[in-house]
Amino acid sequence: MNTAYSNSVHETRLVTIGDRMKIRTLGMIALIMAILSVGVPYTILGDIGRIWASYLYWTILTVLTIVIGFIHLRGWDDKR
Amino acid sequence: MNPIYIGAALTIWFFIGVVIAYMARKHLGKGMPEFFLANRKLGGFISGMTYSATTFSAFMMVGLVGLTYSTGVGAVGFEMIYIIFTILLLVIFAPRFWVAGKKYDIITPPELMAKRYNSRWVGIVSSIICLIMLIPYASVQMMGVGFLIEGMTSTSLPSFQIFGVTVSGLYLIGVLLVAGFSGISAFWAGMRSVSWTDAFQAIIMLGASVILVIFVFYHFFGGPAGFVTEISTEQSHLLELNWDLSMFIGLTLPWAFFALTNPQVSQRMFVSDSVKSIKQMIIYFSIFALVYTIITTLLGLSIAGTGLTVTDPDRAMPVLLGNVPVLLALVVFVSIFAAATSTLSSVTLTLSSLGSRDLVKKVKPSISEKLEVYSGKIIIVIILLSCIVFANLRLDMIAVLSSMASGGLLVMAPTIIGSFFWKRSTTEGALSSMVVGGIITSFLYLAGEAYYPLGWWPSFWGLIVTVSIFVGVSLMTEPPDGTEKFLDEVEEGVEEYGMV
Numbered sequence: 001m002n003t004a005y006s007n008s009v010h011e012t013r014l015v016t017i018g019d020r021m022k023i024r025t026l027g028m029i030a031l032i033m034a035i036l037s038v039g040v041p042y043t044i045l046g047d048i049g050r051i052w053a054s055y056l057y058w059t060i061l062t063v064l065t066i067v068i069g070f071i072h073l074r075g076w077d078d079k080r
Numbered sequence: 081m082n083p084i085y086i087g088a089a090l091t092i093w094f095f096i097g098v099v100i101a102y103m104a105r106k107h108l109g110k111g112m113p114e115f116f117l118a119n120r121k122l123g124g125f126i127s128g129m130t131y132s133a134t135t136f137s138a139f140m141m142v143g144l145v146g147l148t149y150s151t152g153v154g155a156v157g158f159e160m161i162y163i164i165f166t167i168l169l170l171v172i173f174a175p176r177f178w179v180a181g182k183k184y185d186i187i188t189p190p191e192l193m194a195k196r197y198n199s200r201w202v203g204i205v206s207s208i209i210c211l212i213m214l215i216p217y218a219s220v221q222m223m224g225v226g227f228l229i230e231g232m233t234s235t236s237l238p239s240f241q242i243f244g245v246t247v248s249g250l251y252l253i254g255v256l257l258v259a260g261f262s263g264i265s266a267f268w269a270g271m272r273s274v275s276w277t278d279a280f281q282a283i284i285m286l287g288a289s290v291i292l293v294i295f296v297f298y299h300f301f302g303g304p305a306g307f308v309t310e311i312s313t314e315q316s317h318l319l320e321l322n323w324d325l326s327m328f329i330g331l332t333l334p335w336a337f338f339a340l341t342n343p344q345v346s347q348r349m350f351v352s353d354s355v356k357s358i359k360q361m362i363i364y365f366s367i368f369a370l371v372y373t374i375i376t377t378l379l380g381l382s383i384a385g386t387g388l389t390v391t392d393p394d395r396a397m398p399v400l401l402g403n404v405p406v407l408l409a410l411v412v413f414v415s416i417f418a419a420a421t422s423t424l425s426s427v428t429l430t431l432s433s434l435g436s437r438d439l440v441k442k443v444k445p446s447i448s449e450k451l452e453v454y455s456g457k458i459i460i461v462i463i464l465l466s467c468i469v470f471a472n473l474r475l476d477m478i479a480v481l482s483s484m485a486s487g488g489l490l491v492m493a494p495t496i497i498g499s500f501f502w503k504r505s506t507t508e509g510a511l512s513s514m515v516v517g518g519i520i521t522s523f524l525y526l527a528g529e530a531y532y533p534l535g536w537w538p539s540f541w542g543l544i545v546t547v548s549i550f551v552g553v554s555l556m557t558e559p560p561d562g563t564e565k566f567l568d569e570v571e572e573g574v575e576e577y578g579m580v
Binding site: 022023026027029030033034037038041042045046047048049050051053054055058059061062063065066068069070072073075076077 | 153156157160161163164165167168170171172175308311312316317318319320321325328329332336355358359362363366367370373374377501577578579580
Protein backbone atom coordinates (compact mmCIF):
# COMPACT_ATOMS: atom_id res chain seq x y z
CA MET A 1 0.00 0.00 0.00
CA ASN A 2 2.83 2.33 0.88
CA THR A 3 4.47 1.54 -2.45
CA ALA A 4 1.24 2.26 -4.32
CA TYR A 5 0.86 5.56 -2.47
CA SER A 6 4.48 6.43 -3.17
CA ASN A 7 4.03 5.64 -6.89
CA SER A 8 0.90 7.76 -7.07
CA VAL A 9 2.64 10.74 -5.41
CA HIS A 10 5.63 10.22 -7.69
CA GLU A 11 3.41 10.17 -10.80
CA THR A 12 1.52 13.26 -9.68
CA ARG A 13 4.79 15.07 -9.14
CA LEU A 14 6.04 14.03 -12.56
CA VAL A 15 2.83 15.27 -14.19
CA THR A 16 3.04 18.56 -12.28
CA ILE A 17 6.68 19.06 -13.21
CA GLY A 18 5.89 18.19 -16.84
CA ASP A 19 2.95 20.60 -16.81
CA ARG A 20 5.06 23.44 -15.43
CA MET A 21 7.77 22.78 -18.00
CA LYS A 22 5.19 22.94 -20.79
CA ILE A 23 3.76 26.19 -19.43
CA ARG A 24 7.28 27.62 -19.18
CA THR A 25 8.00 26.52 -22.73
CA LEU A 26 4.80 28.19 -23.94
CA GLY A 27 5.74 31.32 -21.98
CA MET A 28 9.17 31.32 -23.64
CA ILE A 29 7.55 30.85 -27.05
CA ALA A 30 5.30 33.85 -26.35
CA LEU A 31 8.34 35.96 -25.45
CA ILE A 32 10.26 34.85 -28.54
CA MET A 33 7.22 35.55 -30.75
CA ALA A 34 6.87 39.02 -29.22
CA ILE A 35 10.51 39.82 -30.00
CA LEU A 36 10.40 38.34 -33.50
CA SER A 37 7.08 39.92 -34.46
CA VAL A 38 8.27 43.41 -33.59
CA GLY A 39 12.06 43.17 -33.96
CA VAL A 40 12.42 41.72 -37.47
CA PRO A 41 9.93 43.97 -39.31
CA TYR A 42 11.30 47.06 -37.56
CA THR A 43 14.95 46.27 -38.32
CA ILE A 44 15.20 44.15 -41.47
CA LEU A 45 11.95 43.94 -43.46
CA GLY A 46 10.27 47.30 -42.84
CA ASP A 47 11.79 49.15 -45.79
CA ILE A 48 11.03 46.44 -48.34
CA GLY A 49 7.88 47.29 -50.30
CA ARG A 50 7.05 43.75 -51.37
CA ILE A 51 4.30 41.34 -50.35
CA TRP A 52 6.89 38.71 -49.39
CA ALA A 53 8.49 41.03 -46.82
CA SER A 54 6.60 42.10 -43.66
CA TYR A 55 3.21 40.85 -44.86
CA LEU A 56 4.36 37.29 -45.54
CA TYR A 57 6.65 37.29 -42.51
CA TRP A 58 3.83 38.05 -40.06
CA THR A 59 1.59 35.51 -41.77
CA ILE A 60 4.25 32.78 -41.48
CA LEU A 61 4.85 33.65 -37.83
CA THR A 62 1.12 33.26 -37.18
CA VAL A 63 0.97 29.93 -39.03
CA LEU A 64 3.96 28.76 -36.99
CA THR A 65 2.15 29.66 -33.75
CA ILE A 66 -0.95 27.81 -34.90
CA VAL A 67 1.17 24.72 -35.59
CA ILE A 68 2.80 24.99 -32.13
CA GLY A 69 -0.65 25.34 -30.58
CA PHE A 70 -1.97 22.29 -32.43
CA ILE A 71 1.04 20.23 -31.38
CA HIS A 72 0.41 21.19 -27.76
CA LEU A 73 -3.31 20.36 -28.06
CA ARG A 74 -2.48 16.87 -29.35
CA GLY A 75 -1.36 16.06 -25.81
CA TRP A 76 -4.82 16.80 -24.36
CA ASP A 77 -7.06 13.89 -23.50
CA ASP A 78 -9.98 14.05 -25.95
CA LYS A 79 -12.14 11.51 -24.20
CA ARG A 80 -13.11 13.64 -21.22
CA MET B 81 -27.64 51.72 -53.48
CA ASN B 82 -31.40 51.73 -53.03
CA PRO B 83 -32.25 51.49 -49.30
CA ILE B 84 -35.04 49.04 -50.18
CA TYR B 85 -32.39 46.43 -51.13
CA ILE B 86 -30.69 46.89 -47.77
CA GLY B 87 -34.01 46.65 -45.98
CA ALA B 88 -34.87 43.43 -47.84
CA ALA B 89 -31.48 41.83 -47.09
CA LEU B 90 -31.76 42.70 -43.42
CA THR B 91 -35.31 41.34 -43.26
CA ILE B 92 -34.14 37.96 -44.58
CA TRP B 93 -31.21 37.95 -42.17
CA PHE B 94 -33.46 38.98 -39.30
CA PHE B 95 -35.94 36.19 -40.08
CA ILE B 96 -33.22 33.52 -40.05
CA GLY B 97 -31.67 35.00 -36.89
CA VAL B 98 -35.01 35.04 -35.06
CA VAL B 99 -35.72 31.43 -36.04
CA ILE B 100 -32.32 30.36 -34.65
CA ALA B 101 -32.84 32.38 -31.46
CA TYR B 102 -36.33 30.87 -31.10
CA MET B 103 -34.93 27.34 -31.40
CA ALA B 104 -32.34 28.23 -28.75
CA ARG B 105 -35.06 29.60 -26.50
CA LYS B 106 -36.85 26.25 -26.59
CA HIS B 107 -33.77 24.71 -24.96
CA LEU B 108 -33.47 27.43 -22.32
CA GLY B 109 -33.58 26.18 -18.74
CA LYS B 110 -33.65 28.13 -15.50
CA GLY B 111 -30.92 29.87 -13.52
CA MET B 112 -27.80 31.97 -13.98
CA PRO B 113 -25.42 29.34 -15.48
CA GLU B 114 -28.12 28.46 -18.01
CA PHE B 115 -28.84 32.06 -19.09
CA PHE B 116 -25.28 33.37 -19.09
CA LEU B 117 -23.23 30.24 -19.96
CA ALA B 118 -25.72 27.94 -21.74
CA ASN B 119 -25.23 25.67 -18.71
CA ARG B 120 -21.58 25.03 -19.81
CA LYS B 121 -22.92 22.66 -22.48
CA LEU B 122 -21.67 24.10 -25.77
CA GLY B 123 -20.03 21.74 -28.24
CA GLY B 124 -16.74 22.39 -30.02
CA PHE B 125 -18.09 23.89 -33.25
CA ILE B 126 -20.49 26.31 -31.56
CA SER B 127 -17.79 27.26 -28.99
CA GLY B 128 -15.29 27.97 -31.78
CA MET B 129 -17.75 29.96 -33.87
CA THR B 130 -19.11 32.03 -30.99
CA TYR B 131 -15.53 32.79 -29.91
CA SER B 132 -14.67 33.88 -33.46
CA ALA B 133 -17.83 35.90 -34.07
CA THR B 134 -17.50 37.61 -30.69
CA THR B 135 -13.84 38.53 -31.05
CA PHE B 136 -14.08 39.59 -34.70
CA SER B 137 -16.40 42.53 -34.94
CA ALA B 138 -17.38 45.17 -37.48
CA PHE B 139 -13.89 46.47 -36.81
CA MET B 140 -12.44 43.83 -39.16
CA MET B 141 -14.35 44.62 -42.35
CA VAL B 142 -14.71 48.34 -41.69
CA GLY B 143 -11.92 49.47 -39.33
CA LEU B 144 -9.11 47.08 -40.26
CA VAL B 145 -9.81 47.33 -43.99
CA GLY B 146 -9.67 51.13 -43.66
CA LEU B 147 -6.54 50.99 -41.52
CA THR B 148 -4.73 48.76 -44.03
CA TYR B 149 -5.93 50.93 -46.91
CA SER B 150 -4.61 54.10 -45.29
CA THR B 151 -1.55 52.94 -43.32
CA GLY B 152 -0.45 49.71 -45.01
CA VAL B 153 1.20 46.59 -43.71
CA GLY B 154 1.55 47.77 -40.09
CA ALA B 155 -2.15 46.91 -39.70
CA VAL B 156 -1.35 43.33 -40.73
CA GLY B 157 1.26 42.99 -37.98
CA PHE B 158 -1.08 44.55 -35.46
CA GLU B 159 -3.78 41.94 -36.18
CA MET B 160 -1.46 38.94 -36.67
CA ILE B 161 0.17 39.58 -33.29
CA TYR B 162 -3.30 39.51 -31.79
CA ILE B 163 -3.83 36.02 -33.27
CA ILE B 164 -0.40 34.76 -32.15
CA PHE B 165 -1.00 35.80 -28.55
CA THR B 166 -4.62 34.71 -28.46
CA ILE B 167 -3.69 31.17 -29.48
CA LEU B 168 -0.93 30.96 -26.87
CA LEU B 169 -3.13 32.50 -24.17
CA LEU B 170 -6.00 30.14 -24.98
CA VAL B 171 -3.75 27.08 -24.80
CA ILE B 172 -2.41 28.21 -21.41
CA PHE B 173 -5.49 29.75 -19.79
CA ALA B 174 -8.56 28.01 -21.27
CA PRO B 175 -8.01 24.80 -19.23
CA ARG B 176 -7.60 26.82 -16.02
CA PHE B 177 -10.62 29.06 -16.58
CA TRP B 178 -12.71 26.02 -17.52
CA VAL B 179 -11.67 23.94 -14.49
CA ALA B 180 -12.09 26.84 -12.05
CA GLY B 181 -15.48 27.69 -13.58
CA LYS B 182 -16.79 24.16 -13.12
CA LYS B 183 -15.28 23.65 -9.69
CA TYR B 184 -16.44 26.89 -8.09
CA ASP B 185 -19.55 27.50 -10.20
CA ILE B 186 -18.05 30.71 -11.57
CA ILE B 187 -19.97 32.61 -14.24
CA THR B 188 -17.96 35.75 -14.92
CA PRO B 189 -14.21 36.49 -15.19
CA PRO B 190 -14.36 39.09 -12.36
CA GLU B 191 -16.01 36.45 -10.19
CA LEU B 192 -13.02 34.21 -10.87
CA MET B 193 -10.65 36.95 -9.71
CA ALA B 194 -12.79 37.62 -6.64
CA LYS B 195 -12.54 33.93 -5.75
CA ARG B 196 -8.78 33.72 -6.26
CA TYR B 197 -8.04 36.92 -4.35
CA ASN B 198 -10.68 36.12 -1.73
CA SER B 199 -12.12 39.61 -2.04
CA ARG B 200 -15.44 40.81 -3.42
CA TRP B 201 -13.79 44.19 -4.07
CA VAL B 202 -11.48 42.66 -6.66
CA GLY B 203 -14.59 41.46 -8.50
CA ILE B 204 -16.40 44.78 -8.11
CA VAL B 205 -13.44 46.89 -9.29
CA SER B 206 -12.74 44.70 -12.32
CA SER B 207 -16.46 44.71 -13.22
CA ILE B 208 -16.57 48.50 -13.06
CA ILE B 209 -13.47 48.73 -15.29
CA CYS B 210 -15.13 46.37 -17.80
CA LEU B 211 -18.37 48.32 -17.78
CA ILE B 212 -16.62 51.66 -18.33
CA MET B 213 -14.25 50.44 -21.03
CA LEU B 214 -16.60 48.22 -22.99
CA ILE B 215 -19.32 50.82 -23.57
CA PRO B 216 -17.13 52.62 -26.19
CA TYR B 217 -16.14 49.27 -27.69
CA ALA B 218 -19.77 48.17 -27.96
CA SER B 219 -20.71 51.56 -29.39
CA VAL B 220 -18.06 51.10 -32.07
CA GLN B 221 -20.07 48.14 -33.40
CA MET B 222 -23.06 50.41 -33.87
CA MET B 223 -20.90 53.12 -35.44
CA GLY B 224 -19.50 50.60 -37.94
CA VAL B 225 -22.96 49.76 -39.26
CA GLY B 226 -24.05 53.41 -39.10
CA PHE B 227 -21.10 54.43 -41.32
CA LEU B 228 -21.75 51.53 -43.64
CA ILE B 229 -25.43 52.32 -44.22
CA GLU B 230 -24.61 55.99 -44.68
CA GLY B 231 -21.81 55.19 -47.13
CA MET B 232 -23.69 52.58 -49.14
CA THR B 233 -27.00 54.36 -49.60
CA SER B 234 -27.48 56.81 -52.43
CA THR B 235 -30.43 58.59 -50.83
CA SER B 236 -30.06 60.59 -47.67
CA LEU B 237 -32.42 61.27 -44.80
CA PRO B 238 -32.59 64.57 -42.94
CA SER B 239 -30.16 65.15 -40.07
CA PHE B 240 -31.29 66.43 -36.71
CA GLN B 241 -29.89 67.53 -33.38
CA ILE B 242 -29.82 65.42 -30.21
CA PHE B 243 -28.27 67.06 -27.12
CA GLY B 244 -26.43 69.48 -29.40
CA VAL B 245 -24.98 66.70 -31.60
CA THR B 246 -25.93 66.53 -35.29
CA VAL B 247 -27.15 63.03 -36.16
CA SER B 248 -27.77 61.78 -39.68
CA GLY B 249 -31.02 59.88 -40.17
CA LEU B 250 -29.42 56.92 -41.98
CA TYR B 251 -26.60 56.66 -39.45
CA LEU B 252 -29.12 56.57 -36.61
CA ILE B 253 -31.13 53.86 -38.38
CA GLY B 254 -27.95 51.73 -38.62
CA VAL B 255 -27.20 52.26 -34.94
CA LEU B 256 -30.74 51.38 -33.87
CA LEU B 257 -30.88 48.27 -36.08
CA VAL B 258 -27.73 46.78 -34.54
CA ALA B 259 -28.90 47.66 -31.04
CA GLY B 260 -32.31 46.11 -31.67
CA PHE B 261 -31.07 42.84 -33.14
CA SER B 262 -28.38 42.44 -30.48
CA GLY B 263 -30.86 43.16 -27.74
CA ILE B 264 -33.29 40.53 -29.01
CA SER B 265 -30.52 37.94 -29.29
CA ALA B 266 -29.13 38.55 -25.79
CA PHE B 267 -32.42 39.22 -24.03
CA TRP B 268 -34.36 36.29 -25.39
CA ALA B 269 -32.32 33.24 -24.45
CA GLY B 270 -28.97 34.52 -23.18
CA MET B 271 -25.80 32.66 -24.12
CA ARG B 272 -27.63 29.87 -25.89
CA SER B 273 -29.26 32.13 -28.48
CA VAL B 274 -26.20 34.39 -28.69
CA SER B 275 -23.87 31.45 -29.37
CA TRP B 276 -26.17 29.79 -31.89
CA THR B 277 -26.75 33.01 -33.82
CA ASP B 278 -22.99 33.68 -33.53
CA ALA B 279 -22.26 30.39 -35.31
CA PHE B 280 -24.62 31.33 -38.14
CA GLN B 281 -23.11 34.80 -38.32
CA ALA B 282 -19.52 33.55 -38.27
CA ILE B 283 -20.23 31.40 -41.34
CA ILE B 284 -21.74 34.41 -43.15
CA MET B 285 -18.79 36.62 -42.15
CA LEU B 286 -16.18 34.25 -43.51
CA GLY B 287 -18.14 33.15 -46.58
CA ALA B 288 -18.96 36.69 -47.70
CA SER B 289 -15.40 37.93 -47.24
CA VAL B 290 -13.98 35.03 -49.27
CA ILE B 291 -16.39 35.72 -52.16
CA LEU B 292 -15.63 39.46 -52.02
CA VAL B 293 -11.85 39.12 -52.13
CA ILE B 294 -12.04 36.67 -55.05
CA PHE B 295 -14.34 39.06 -56.94
CA VAL B 296 -12.11 42.05 -56.24
CA PHE B 297 -8.96 40.22 -57.38
CA TYR B 298 -10.48 39.11 -60.68
CA HIS B 299 -12.63 42.16 -61.41
CA PHE B 300 -10.10 44.87 -60.64
CA PHE B 301 -6.74 43.15 -61.17
CA GLY B 302 -7.40 40.20 -63.50
CA GLY B 303 -6.45 37.71 -60.78
CA PRO B 304 -4.28 37.33 -57.65
CA ALA B 305 -1.06 37.72 -59.67
CA GLY B 306 -2.30 41.01 -61.10
CA PHE B 307 -3.10 42.20 -57.57
CA VAL B 308 0.41 41.35 -56.34
CA THR B 309 2.00 43.12 -59.33
CA GLU B 310 -0.16 46.21 -58.89
CA ILE B 311 0.38 46.44 -55.16
CA SER B 312 4.14 45.81 -55.41
CA THR B 313 4.67 48.45 -58.08
CA GLU B 314 2.07 51.21 -57.74
CA GLN B 315 1.32 50.86 -54.03
CA SER B 316 4.64 49.53 -52.69
CA HIS B 317 4.67 52.23 -49.99
CA LEU B 318 1.79 50.35 -48.34
CA LEU B 319 3.94 47.22 -48.08
CA GLU B 320 6.65 49.17 -46.28
CA LEU B 321 6.28 49.40 -42.52
CA ASN B 322 5.52 53.07 -41.94
CA TRP B 323 3.89 52.81 -38.52
CA ASP B 324 5.75 54.67 -35.83
CA LEU B 325 7.04 52.10 -33.27
CA SER B 326 5.25 53.79 -30.36
CA MET B 327 1.95 53.67 -32.25
CA PHE B 328 2.54 50.03 -33.20
CA ILE B 329 3.24 49.00 -29.61
CA GLY B 330 0.49 51.27 -28.29
CA LEU B 331 -2.16 49.68 -30.49
CA THR B 332 -0.83 46.12 -30.42
CA LEU B 333 -0.22 45.70 -26.69
CA PRO B 334 -3.90 45.75 -25.66
CA TRP B 335 -4.71 43.48 -28.59
CA ALA B 336 -2.09 40.93 -27.55
CA PHE B 337 -3.80 40.44 -24.17
CA PHE B 338 -7.34 40.81 -25.54
CA ALA B 339 -8.17 37.12 -24.91
CA LEU B 340 -7.62 37.58 -21.18
CA THR B 341 -8.72 41.13 -20.52
CA ASN B 342 -11.94 41.32 -22.55
CA PRO B 343 -14.61 39.54 -20.48
CA GLN B 344 -16.89 38.85 -23.46
CA VAL B 345 -14.21 36.54 -24.91
CA SER B 346 -12.64 35.23 -21.69
CA GLN B 347 -16.12 34.24 -20.47
CA ARG B 348 -16.23 31.86 -23.44
CA MET B 349 -13.52 29.79 -21.77
CA PHE B 350 -16.28 28.68 -19.33
CA VAL B 351 -18.89 27.48 -21.83
CA SER B 352 -17.55 24.29 -23.45
CA ASP B 353 -19.00 20.92 -22.46
CA SER B 354 -15.76 18.88 -22.58
CA VAL B 355 -12.02 18.91 -23.10
CA LYS B 356 -12.60 17.92 -26.71
CA SER B 357 -14.85 20.97 -27.20
CA ILE B 358 -12.26 23.36 -25.72
CA LYS B 359 -9.67 21.88 -28.03
CA GLN B 360 -11.98 22.26 -31.03
CA MET B 361 -12.80 25.82 -30.00
CA ILE B 362 -9.10 26.75 -30.14
CA ILE B 363 -8.58 24.94 -33.46
CA TYR B 364 -11.64 26.46 -35.18
CA PHE B 365 -10.78 29.92 -33.89
CA SER B 366 -7.14 29.66 -35.08
CA ILE B 367 -8.16 28.78 -38.62
CA PHE B 368 -10.98 31.31 -38.75
CA ALA B 369 -8.75 34.08 -37.41
CA LEU B 370 -5.94 33.48 -39.87
CA VAL B 371 -8.18 33.29 -42.94
CA TYR B 372 -10.36 36.25 -41.95
CA THR B 373 -7.37 38.46 -41.17
CA ILE B 374 -5.60 37.65 -44.43
CA ILE B 375 -8.77 38.43 -46.38
CA THR B 376 -9.56 41.71 -44.63
CA THR B 377 -6.02 43.04 -44.96
CA LEU B 378 -5.85 42.00 -48.61
CA LEU B 379 -9.11 43.87 -49.16
CA GLY B 380 -7.60 46.99 -47.58
CA LEU B 381 -4.59 46.80 -49.91
CA SER B 382 -6.87 46.04 -52.87
CA ILE B 383 -8.94 49.18 -52.38
CA ALA B 384 -5.74 51.22 -52.60
CA GLY B 385 -4.87 49.38 -55.82
CA THR B 386 -8.27 49.99 -57.43
CA GLY B 387 -7.76 53.74 -57.42
CA LEU B 388 -11.23 54.36 -55.95
CA THR B 389 -11.56 57.71 -54.22
CA VAL B 390 -11.88 57.34 -50.47
CA THR B 391 -12.12 60.43 -48.29
CA ASP B 392 -12.03 58.74 -44.88
CA PRO B 393 -10.38 55.35 -44.06
CA ASP B 394 -13.53 54.14 -42.28
CA ARG B 395 -15.41 54.64 -45.56
CA ALA B 396 -13.04 52.49 -47.63
CA MET B 397 -15.28 49.42 -47.41
CA PRO B 398 -18.54 51.28 -48.17
CA VAL B 399 -16.85 52.84 -51.21
CA LEU B 400 -15.70 49.40 -52.39
CA LEU B 401 -19.18 47.97 -51.90
CA GLY B 402 -20.54 50.78 -54.04
CA ASN B 403 -18.45 49.41 -56.91
CA VAL B 404 -19.32 45.72 -56.81
CA PRO B 405 -22.57 43.99 -57.98
CA VAL B 406 -25.56 44.81 -55.79
CA LEU B 407 -26.12 41.22 -54.67
CA LEU B 408 -22.50 40.80 -53.54
CA ALA B 409 -22.57 44.18 -51.79
CA LEU B 410 -25.69 43.13 -49.93
CA VAL B 411 -24.21 39.80 -48.81
CA VAL B 412 -21.09 41.57 -47.54
CA PHE B 413 -23.18 44.25 -45.89
CA VAL B 414 -25.18 41.60 -44.05
CA SER B 415 -21.92 39.89 -43.03
CA ILE B 416 -20.61 43.13 -41.50
CA PHE B 417 -23.94 43.66 -39.84
CA ALA B 418 -23.66 40.09 -38.48
CA ALA B 419 -20.13 40.77 -37.18
CA ALA B 420 -21.32 43.91 -35.38
CA THR B 421 -24.42 42.26 -33.98
CA SER B 422 -22.63 39.14 -32.74
CA THR B 423 -19.97 41.16 -30.93
CA LEU B 424 -22.48 43.61 -29.49
CA SER B 425 -24.85 40.91 -28.24
CA SER B 426 -21.93 39.06 -26.59
CA VAL B 427 -20.57 42.22 -24.98
CA THR B 428 -24.04 43.18 -23.77
CA LEU B 429 -24.73 39.74 -22.35
CA THR B 430 -21.34 39.58 -20.61
CA LEU B 431 -21.71 43.08 -19.14
CA SER B 432 -25.17 42.22 -17.89
CA SER B 433 -23.77 39.08 -16.21
CA LEU B 434 -21.07 41.24 -14.61
CA GLY B 435 -23.67 43.76 -13.46
CA SER B 436 -26.02 41.22 -11.95
CA ARG B 437 -23.44 38.75 -10.60
CA ASP B 438 -20.54 40.98 -9.54
CA LEU B 439 -22.34 44.18 -8.60
CA VAL B 440 -26.03 43.56 -7.74
CA LYS B 441 -25.38 40.20 -6.08
CA LYS B 442 -22.42 41.57 -4.14
CA VAL B 443 -24.42 44.56 -2.88
CA LYS B 444 -27.45 42.39 -2.03
CA PRO B 445 -26.25 38.80 -1.48
CA SER B 446 -29.73 37.55 -0.50
CA ILE B 447 -31.15 38.18 -4.00
CA SER B 448 -32.79 35.09 -5.60
CA GLU B 449 -31.40 33.58 -8.78
CA LYS B 450 -34.57 34.53 -10.65
CA LEU B 451 -34.19 38.18 -9.65
CA GLU B 452 -30.49 37.99 -10.55
CA VAL B 453 -31.39 36.97 -14.12
CA TYR B 454 -34.10 39.67 -14.17
CA SER B 455 -31.62 42.36 -13.07
CA GLY B 456 -29.27 41.12 -15.81
CA LYS B 457 -32.01 41.69 -18.39
CA ILE B 458 -32.62 45.24 -17.15
CA ILE B 459 -28.88 45.88 -17.40
CA ILE B 460 -28.94 44.69 -21.05
CA VAL B 461 -31.43 47.47 -21.85
CA ILE B 462 -29.44 50.11 -19.93
CA ILE B 463 -26.19 49.14 -21.67
CA LEU B 464 -27.75 49.24 -25.13
CA LEU B 465 -29.27 52.69 -24.46
CA SER B 466 -25.90 54.00 -23.23
CA CYS B 467 -24.21 52.62 -26.35
CA ILE B 468 -26.77 54.30 -28.62
CA VAL B 469 -26.01 57.67 -27.02
CA PHE B 470 -22.24 57.08 -27.25
CA ALA B 471 -22.42 55.92 -30.89
CA ASN B 472 -24.18 59.12 -31.86
CA LEU B 473 -21.31 61.22 -30.55
CA ARG B 474 -19.27 59.70 -33.46
CA LEU B 475 -15.91 60.09 -31.74
CA ASP B 476 -12.62 59.62 -33.57
CA MET B 477 -11.62 56.72 -35.82
CA ILE B 478 -13.11 53.29 -35.25
CA ALA B 479 -9.78 51.46 -34.98
CA VAL B 480 -8.29 53.82 -32.42
CA LEU B 481 -11.46 53.82 -30.36
CA SER B 482 -11.53 50.01 -30.20
CA SER B 483 -7.94 49.88 -29.11
CA MET B 484 -8.49 52.56 -26.48
CA ALA B 485 -11.16 50.40 -24.90
CA SER B 486 -8.81 47.43 -24.83
CA GLY B 487 -6.04 49.71 -23.50
CA GLY B 488 -8.16 50.41 -20.46
CA LEU B 489 -8.89 46.72 -19.92
CA LEU B 490 -5.18 45.92 -20.17
CA VAL B 491 -4.71 47.01 -16.55
CA MET B 492 -6.40 43.76 -15.49
CA ALA B 493 -3.82 41.56 -17.26
CA PRO B 494 -1.32 41.25 -14.37
CA THR B 495 -4.10 40.41 -11.91
CA ILE B 496 -5.52 37.71 -14.19
CA ILE B 497 -2.12 36.17 -15.00
CA GLY B 498 -1.14 36.33 -11.32
CA SER B 499 -4.36 34.52 -10.40
CA PHE B 500 -2.97 31.28 -11.80
CA PHE B 501 0.77 31.69 -12.03
CA TRP B 502 2.04 33.75 -9.11
CA LYS B 503 1.42 32.46 -5.59
CA ARG B 504 2.73 35.67 -4.06
CA SER B 505 0.13 37.87 -5.75
CA THR B 506 -2.14 39.52 -3.23
CA THR B 507 -5.52 41.21 -2.98
CA GLU B 508 -3.88 44.56 -2.24
CA GLY B 509 -1.60 44.17 -5.26
CA ALA B 510 -4.56 43.34 -7.52
CA LEU B 511 -6.76 46.20 -6.28
CA SER B 512 -4.10 48.92 -6.24
CA SER B 513 -2.70 47.98 -9.66
CA MET B 514 -6.13 47.97 -11.32
CA VAL B 515 -7.30 51.23 -9.72
CA VAL B 516 -4.10 53.26 -10.18
CA GLY B 517 -3.35 51.72 -13.59
CA GLY B 518 -6.92 52.37 -14.73
CA ILE B 519 -6.86 56.00 -13.61
CA ILE B 520 -3.48 56.72 -15.24
CA THR B 521 -4.39 54.99 -18.51
CA SER B 522 -7.75 56.76 -18.76
CA PHE B 523 -6.18 60.11 -17.89
CA LEU B 524 -3.55 59.74 -20.64
CA TYR B 525 -6.15 58.73 -23.25
CA LEU B 526 -8.35 61.68 -22.31
CA ALA B 527 -5.42 64.14 -22.18
CA GLY B 528 -4.51 63.34 -25.78
CA GLU B 529 -1.39 62.54 -27.75
CA ALA B 530 0.40 65.77 -26.83
CA TYR B 531 0.59 64.53 -23.24
CA TYR B 532 1.89 61.01 -23.91
CA PRO B 533 5.17 60.75 -21.90
CA LEU B 534 8.12 60.41 -24.32
CA GLY B 535 5.57 59.88 -27.08
CA TRP B 536 4.62 56.39 -25.92
CA TRP B 537 0.96 55.44 -25.86
CA PRO B 538 -1.21 55.12 -22.69
CA SER B 539 -1.48 51.32 -22.99
CA PHE B 540 2.33 51.06 -22.77
CA TRP B 541 2.56 53.28 -19.68
CA GLY B 542 -0.56 51.73 -18.20
CA LEU B 543 0.95 48.25 -18.39
CA ILE B 544 4.29 49.35 -16.91
CA VAL B 545 2.58 51.12 -14.02
CA THR B 546 0.18 48.22 -13.45
CA VAL B 547 2.87 45.54 -13.44
CA SER B 548 5.11 47.60 -11.14
CA ILE B 549 2.34 48.25 -8.63
CA PHE B 550 1.03 44.69 -8.81
CA VAL B 551 4.46 43.16 -8.15
CA GLY B 552 5.62 45.80 -5.64
CA VAL B 553 2.48 45.83 -3.49
CA SER B 554 2.15 42.03 -3.64
CA LEU B 555 5.69 41.62 -2.33
CA MET B 556 4.92 43.96 0.56
CA THR B 557 1.67 42.22 1.54
CA GLU B 558 0.51 38.68 2.26
CA PRO B 559 -1.38 36.46 -0.18
CA PRO B 560 -5.03 35.96 0.83
CA ASP B 561 -6.25 32.88 2.67
CA GLY B 562 -6.99 29.99 0.38
CA THR B 563 -4.44 30.91 -2.31
CA GLU B 564 -2.56 27.59 -2.09
CA LYS B 565 -5.84 25.65 -2.04
CA PHE B 566 -7.18 27.49 -5.09
CA LEU B 567 -4.00 26.99 -7.10
CA ASP B 568 -3.66 23.33 -6.10
CA GLU B 569 -7.28 22.55 -6.92
CA VAL B 570 -7.12 24.24 -10.32
CA GLU B 571 -3.83 22.54 -11.29
CA GLU B 572 -5.12 19.17 -10.06
CA GLY B 573 -8.26 19.69 -12.14
CA VAL B 574 -6.20 20.52 -15.23
CA GLU B 575 -4.20 17.32 -14.74
CA GLU B 576 -7.27 15.27 -13.94
CA TYR B 577 -8.96 16.32 -17.18
CA GLY B 578 -5.82 15.54 -19.14
CA MET B 579 -5.16 19.08 -20.40
CA VAL B 580 -1.43 18.95 -19.74
